[in-house]
Structure formats: C-alpha cells, structure tokens
Amino acid sequence: xxxxxxIGAGLGGLYLSICLARKGIHSNLISQMPSERAxxxxxxxxxNVAIGESDSLDSHIxxxxxxxxxxxxxxxxxxxVNNAKDIVEDLIKLGVPFERKNNQLVLRNFGGQINKRTAYxxxxxxxxxxxxxxxxxxKYESLGLINRLSHHKCVDVKxxxxxxxxxxxxxxxxxxxxxxxxxxxxxxxxxxxxxxxxVTGSSLNDAYLQSSLFSNGMEFKNLEFIQYHPTTIDIKSxxxxxxxxxxxxxxxxxxxxxxxxxxxxxxxxxPDKGNLMTRxxxxxxxxxxxxxxxxxYLDMTRVDANKxxxxxxxxRNEVMDYLGIDPIKEYIPVTPGIHYFMGGINVDIxxxxxxxxxxxxxxxxxxxHGANRLGGNxxxxxxxxxxxVSKTIEEKVISESKIEEIKYEKKAINPLKLRQIxxxxxxSMGIVRDENSLKQSLEELDKLLDEDNTIYVNFAKAIVMSAxxxxxxRGAHYRSDYSESSASYKKQTIVxxxxxxxxxxx
Amino acid sequence: xxxxxxxxxxxxxxDEQYVQSFxxxxxxxxxxxxxxxxxxxxxYNEDIAFEYSCSQKKCGACSAIIxxxxxxxxxxxLKDYNKEIRxxxxxxxxxICDLIVDRSILYDNLKKLKLWLDEDADASxxxxxxxxxxxxxxxxGLCLEACPNFNIESSFYGPSSISLTSxxxxxxxxxxxxxxxxxxxxHIYNGCGxxxxxxxVCPKKIRxxxxxxxxxxxxxxxxx
Numbered sequence: 001x002x003x004x005x006x007i008g009a010g011l012g013g014l015y016l017s018i019c020l021a022r023k024g025i026h027s028n029l030i031s032q033m034p035s036e037r038a039x040x041x042x043x044x045x046x047x048n049v050a051i052g053e054s055d056s057l058d059s060h061i062x063x064x065x066x067x068x069x070x071x072x073x074x075x076x077x078x079x080x081v082n083n084a085k086d087i088v089e090d091l092i093k094l095g096v097p098f099e100r101k102n103n104q105l106v107l108r109n110f111g112g113q114i115n116k117r118t119a120y121x122x123x124x125x126x127x128x129x130x131x132x133x134x135x136x137x138x139k140y141e142s143l144g145l146i147n148r149l150s151h152h153k154c155v156d157v158k159x160x161x162x163x164x165x166x167x168x169x170x171x172x173x174x175x176x177x178x179x180x181x182x183x184x185x186x187x188x189x190x191x192x193x194x195x196x197x198x199v200t201g202s203s204l205n206d207a208y209l210q211s212s213l214f215s216n217g218m219e220f221k222n223l224e225f226i227q228y229h230p231t232t233i234d235i236k237s238x239x240x241x242x243x244x245x246x247x248x249x250x251x252x253x254x255x256x257x258x259x260x261x262x263x264x265x266x267x268x269x270x271p272d273k274g275n276l277m278t279r280x281x282x283x284x285x286x287x288x289x290x291x292x293x294x295x296x297y298l299d300m301t302r303v304d305a306n307k308x309x310x311x312x313x314x315x316r317n318e319v320m321d322y323l324g325i326d327p328i329k330e331y332i333p334v335t336p337g338i339h340y341f342m343g344g345i346n347v348d349i350x351x352x353x354x355x356x357x358x359x360x361x362x363x364x365x366x367x368x369h370g371a372n373r374l375g376g377n378x379x380x381x382x383x384x385x386x387x388x389v390s391k392t393i394e395e396k397v398i399s400e401s402k403i404e405e406i407k408y409e410k411k412a413i414n415p416l417k418l419r420q421i422x423x424x425x426x427x428s429m430g431i432v433r434d435e436n437s438l439k440q441s442l443e444e445l446d447k448l449l450d451e452d453n454t455i456y457v458n459f460a461k462a463i464v465m466s467a468x469x470x471x472x473x474r475g476a477h478y479r480s481d482y483s484e485s486s487a488s489y490k491k492q493t494i495v496x497x498x499x500x501x502x503x504x505x506x
Numbered sequence: 507x508x509x510x511x512x513x514x515x516x517x518x519x520x521d522e523q524y525v526q527s528f529x530x531x532x533x534x535x536x537x538x539x540x541x542x543x544x545x546x547x548x549x550y551n552e553d554i555a556f557e558y559s560c561s562q563k564k565c566g567a568c569s570a571i572i573x574x575x576x577x578x579x580x581x582x583x584l585k586d587y588n589k590e591i592r593x594x595x596x597x598x599x600x601x602i603c604d605l606i607v608d609r610s611i612l613y614d615n616l617k618k619l620k621l622w623l624d625e626d627a628d629a630s631x632x633x634x635x636x637x638x639x640x641x642x643x644x645x646x647g648l649c650l651e652a653c654p655n656f657n658i659e660s661s662f663y664g665p666s667s668i669s670l671t672s673x674x675x676x677x678x679x680x681x682x683x684x685x686x687x688x689x690x691x692x693h694i695y696n697g698c699g700x701x702x703x704x705x706x707v708c709p710k711k712i713r714x715x716x717x718x719x720x721x722x723x724x725x726x727x728x729x730x
Binding site (some may be wrong): 013034036037038039041042087092093094095097099100101105122123124127128131132135138139141142149150173175202203204235236237240286318321322416419422 | 518519534536537538540543547550557558559560561562563564565567580581600606608613616617620621622623624626627629630631632634637638641642643644645664669673674677725
C-alpha cells in the first residue's frame with residue numbers, strides 16, 4: 001500500500017494526516033503516546049490571523065519578520081501568513097470553540113504585534129484544537145485512511161546516498177521492532193530532550209530522532225536560536241508557562257526598586273509595546289535584573305474583573321493549583337524558561353528536507369520564525385506546514401509503504417551521561433552567551449564521547465558550534481562578546497555532519 | 507522529611523507483580539510524585555517504567571493509584587501524604603510494565619461510538635462554554651478506574667465517553683445526532699449508575715453529571 005509515514009502525532013502530524021485523508025491518501029501516524037498526550041495540548045494563548053478591522057496580511061508579515069530579527073526568508077513568512085485565514089476557518093468547521101461574539105472571532109493582543117490578531121479559546125487553545133482534530137481523525141481511521149500507531153517510537157533512520165530508505169519503529173508495549181519504508185514526514189517537535197527539566201514543553205519531544213537524522217547527514221538550520229519565554233515558573237520537574245495572554249489581557253511586569261517601589265520597567269523603556277515586547281527582548285531584560293538580584297513579578301491585579309470569569313478562568317485555576325497564588329490578589333514571581341526552538345531541520349518552502357523523500361513540519365522544522373518566534377505563530381506554523389506538505393505530496397510520488405517485523409538491538413544512552421550533556425548545554429546556551437563558555441562546553445562534550453552516545457553528543461556539539469559561529473547578537477541569540485547585530489550575519493546557519501560537523505552561513 | 511515510597515512493579519513479559527520500596531529523603535514537599543519517581547530512578551539507578559509527558563495535568567499520561575486513590579502523578583505532591591506512599595498501576599487495564607497500562611479501550615470505545623462530525627460544526631457561539639468544558643477531557647482514564655459500573659468488558663463505555671460525546675452532540679447536525687442516539691442509549695445512558703465517582707476523581711474537574719443531564723435532553727428526548 002502507498003502511505004505516508006508521519007513521525008509525531010501532535011498538531012502538525014495530526015492535521016497532515018487529516019489533509020492527506022481528505023485527498024484519499026493513506027498515512028501511518030506514529031507516536032510514542034496518543035495525540036492526547038502531545039505537547040500541542042499545552043498550546044495556550046492562541047493563533048494569529050490578521051482579520052481585524054485595522055489589520056492586514058502585510059502587517060502580520062512585517063511583525064513576524066521584525067520579531068524574528070529579519071533573519072527569515074520573506075517568501076516563507078508570506079506563506080505562513082497567507083494561509084492563516086483558511087486554516088482558522090477550517091478549524092471552526094471542525095468544531096474548535098474559539099471565543100466569538102455576534103458570530104465574529106474575538107481577537108486578543110499578543111507580543112510583538114500592535115493589532116489585535118490572536119484567535120483563542122480561553123488559555124487552552126491548543127487543547128481545544130487538538131480535541132477537534134482528534135475527533136476528525138477518528139472518522140478517517142474508521143475509513144482505513146489513517147492508521148494511528150500510538151505507543152510506537154522511531155528508533156533509527158536509514159539513509160543512503162542522501163535518499164531515505166527506511167525507519168525502524170519500536171512498539172513500546174511489546175518491544176517488537178518494525179521496518180517502515182515509504183515517504184517520511186518528521187513532525188516530532190522541538191529539542192526539549194536536550195534541556196529536560198528547564199523547558200515548558202513535553203518530555204516526549206526527546207530529540208532522539210533529530211540527533212539520529214543529524215548523524216545520518218541531514219542538514220539543520222539556526223540551532224542557536226532558542227526561545228526563552230519571559231513568564232515561566234520552576235515547579236521542580238519543569239517550567240510552568242504563564243501564557244503571554246496574561247499580558248495580552250492587561251498583565252504587567254515589574255520589580256521592586258531599592259526604595260521598595262514597583263518599577264514597571266517595560267512600560268518605561270518601551271512606551272510603544274510595553275509589556276508586549278517580543279519574548280527575546282523581555283527575557284533579556286529580566287535576565288539583566290536577575291543578575292543584580294532583582295526578582296521580576298507579573299502583576300495581574302488590575303486586570304478587568306470580568307476576564308477572570310471568562311477568558312482567563314483556566315489560567316487563574318492553573319496558577320492557584322500549581323503555585324498557590326491567586327493572581328487576582330497576588331503578584332506572580334516569574335523567570336525566563338526555554339519554550340521554543342526556532343532552529344531545527346532545514347527545509348525549503350515546500351517543507352522538503354535535504355534528504356530525498358523526507359519532509360519536516362512543526363517545531364521540528366526551521367522555516368517561519370527567524371531568530372525569534374512571535375506568540376500565536378507556532379500553532380499556525382505547524383498547521384501551515386501540514387497543509388503545504390499535503391499539497392506537495394501527490395499520490396503518484398509516494399513510495400510503497402511496507403511494515404515488516406525485524407530484529408533490532410541498540411544500547412540505550414546512559415541516563416547519567418544524558419544528564420551531563422544537558423547540564424553542559426544549559427551552562428553555555430543560556431540567554432547570554434560568550435566564546436569562552438561555548439568553547440568550554442565543546443571541550444566538555446568531547447570528554448563525554450563514547451561508543452553509545454556519539455549520536456547524542458554530536459548533535460549537542462552542533463547546537464553549541466552554531467552559537468559559537470554566529471559572532472553577533474540577533475533575536476534570541478545574544479553574545480556578550482558581540483552585542484550588536486551585524487549585516488554580514490544576516491544569513492542562516494546551516495550545520496551538517498559529513499565525517500565531521502560542518503557549520504556554514506548561507 | 508523521610509518517606510517510604512512503595513511501587514507495585516511488573517517486568518515486561520513477566521507474570522508476577524511485586525512491591526519494591528525505597529527510602530526517599532527530602533525537604534522539598536512541593537515535589538510531585540512524578541518527579542519523586544524520576545529522582546528514585548536516578549538516585550537508585552532503577553528503571554521503574556511510567557508514562558509522562560506534560561507534567562502539569564494537561565495530557566493525562568501519568569495516571570496511577572496512589573494510596574488506593576486514582577490520581578495523576580504530576581498533580582500529587584509529597585505534602586499531600588504522610589510517611590508511606592504506595593504507587594500502583596491502574597487496576598482496570600492490562601499492565602504492560604510497572605506503572606504502564608494499556609488504555610487502548612478508551613480510544614476503541616470512542617471509535618465504536620462513531621464519535622465524529624459528519625458535517626461542519628454548528629459554530630454558533632451559544633454552545634461555546636459547554637463545548638469548551640466537554641473538550642477538556644484528557645483521556646487519563648481515572649474516571650473509568652473510579653466508576654463502579656465500568657470494566658473493560660462491559661457494554662458501558664464509561665464517563666470519559668460522556669464528555670466527548672457531549673461535544674459532538676452539541677456541534678453536530680441532525681444526522682450526526684441520529685447516528686449517535688442509539689449508541690448513546692445502549693452504551694452510555696443505560697450503563698451509567700449515577701454514582702458520580704467520576705466527578706470526584708476528574709483532574710480537570712469536568713462536571714460529567716451536568717454534561718450528562720444536558721446530553722440526555724439533547725439526544726434522547728429531543729428528536730429534532
């Protein structure tokens with residue numbers, strides 16, 4: 001049977017399987033756990049769509065480019081923005097309960113954008129979209145067009161002469177392994193696994209597949225750009241995200257100055273966008289205050305009382321539940337935490353990777369967000385990528401998909417080593433970087449190298465080397481030793497393994 | 507503070523379940539039991555198997571029985587317990603390994619209900635709040651564990667089916683409602699004993715009883 005193999009059943013993979021099924025194309029939807037457990041259900045604030053009265057596509061394009069420090073190729077951003085309206089309309093037809101008034105979408109303010117542009121469902125937009133998409137998937141499952149292979153992990157990829165051959169997947173319930181041929185789409189999310197414990201996202205996005213693809217010669221792009229979200233809280237096992245909607249709906253950031261007065265530093269420094277500056281800028285400001293021992297707080301005590309009953313009700317519940325803080329009355333202490341990876345698999349405008357017959361979408365791919373992603377653009381990016389791939393893939397070009405049981409053994413990486421790799425990366429890939437700490441990280445990573453973890457260490461080195469190579473500051477990449485942007489670096493970092501790790505600017 | 511954490515384990519492909527206990531010392535009582543298990547694995551070089559993903563009550567992966575109560579590991583904190591904490595896998599589902607169980611029945615029942623929209627959703631905003639509440643179900647399975655009327659062989663599909671059915675019935679056209687009516691009567695309405703145990707254990711605090719009342723009105727009595 002001809003089928004597309006999709007690794008990852010989050011928003012991108014799920015929507016792709018639906019779009020393909022609508023064209024009558026079969027897909028295998030492979031994921032470690034069912035879609036209900038995917039990171040996409042954590043999506044909070046909403047999805048950008050420029051349909052407001054004073055808004056325009058051009059304005060959404062410009063905000064996205066500017067928010068990304070003008071690194072991204074404009075054609076890609078145009079594709080992202082131009083598809084937004086159709087996609088949101090599709091989601092409404094599928095039953096997503098977006099906030100509406102008089103049958104018109106209600107839009108909220110979000111970071112880096114002056115116009116109200118973000119369609120939402122309280123602060124659980126991702127969960128609401130996922131529930132509707134999963135319902136739709138069930139319809140195509142019953143028709144045999146979608147084969148949900150939950151509890152299956154992709155453990156290896158075979159590539160020959162830059163062409164995809166097969167993947168090995170393992171049934172996590174039985175431990176049996178299978179070979180899968182056919183066209184492959186990577187929709188396995190961001191690189192959380194390299195920063196576990198310090199991210200807001202899901203631990204399922206372990207980046208194992210990405211590191212394996214890298215060692216097999218796949219090109220990656222802009223790995224140095226890691227988004228630190230300015231309002232997160234350490235809850236021991238992870239960073240809990242307070243949605244940007246908190247500020248979109250009137251929340252403000254401050255610290256106590258030496259006289260004990262509240263200093264709303266963003267409003268003072270950036271009178272135009274204030275608390276809704278882009279995430280890279282706010283996180284950096286917070287970092288500077290943290291360095292001098294100041295705690296930054298989120299003040300939502302003056303948010304319109306009505307909103308607590310409606311659009312912010314679930315945000316309040318969560319903050320009370322996990323932090324024991326009632327945001328109506330109390331300030332929330334926040335710090336920056338890793339939230340999104342702008343870098344990922346290098347793809348062209350059709351989401352084709354550097355390897356024949358492999359595509360990549362969602363956070364796994366690097367295509368729309370440049371050096372810093374705008375809030376409200378990530379779910380949009382995942383959905384647009386899915387739609388584009390479903391249009392690109394024609395049935396005649398899909399190769400035969402066979403599932404065959406095989407014997408496969410591979411030694412797992414020592415968890416202690418994995419933790420060491422994470423600590424090394426955290427030390428040098430923070431909000432502020434410099435040559436010394438990056439070089440030191442590379443040396444430490446080399447010392448950890450052994451037979452069983454080469455793949456993991458190599459990809460970690462690729463991340464650090466990408467940061468080392470960019471001798472400028474742009475978007476989420478800030479170098480204390482090169483604190484300005486440089487026109488000569490307005491290029492994409494392309495990193496590739498070919499006998500050794502090679503970093504180039506293109 | 508010192509805790510004794512006992513875990514009911516089972517080897518993959520093994521037959522017997524066995525209890526393994528660990529001493530766990532900490533001053534940080536806000537720690538979730540999920541993190542405690544991760545720490546035990548690291549500290550004792552163990553390989554206790556359990557599922558988790560979001561660690562914040564939004565994905566439903568880390569369901570377990572803690573001191574005889576079904577809960578999410580990420581939402582149970584040390585401070586909620588005294589010295590001894592016993593963690594077991596859910597009891598109504600086949601155990602794969604340690605705390606991992608096969609919850610396929612949750613998804614299979616939804617498929618058997620034919621739970622999807624056949625036409626575009628009725629997008630009128632009057633139902634928004636109820637659709638929202640109905641969509642919040644994370645399919646963790648805790649309600650099935652607590653429900654006195656559900657087991658994996660029963661013809662009753664369980665409380666988790668109720669909230670998701672509610673969404674489709676609220677948004678579906680008349681054909682969709684007709685399609686669901688018979689299945690609903692047979693596999694939900696007739697099976698539910700109104701114990702409301704589901705409401706007590708739901709980590710999302712979904713008022714399944716209210717959805718059920720509304721659903722009965724929509725799907726059983728109102729034929730048009």
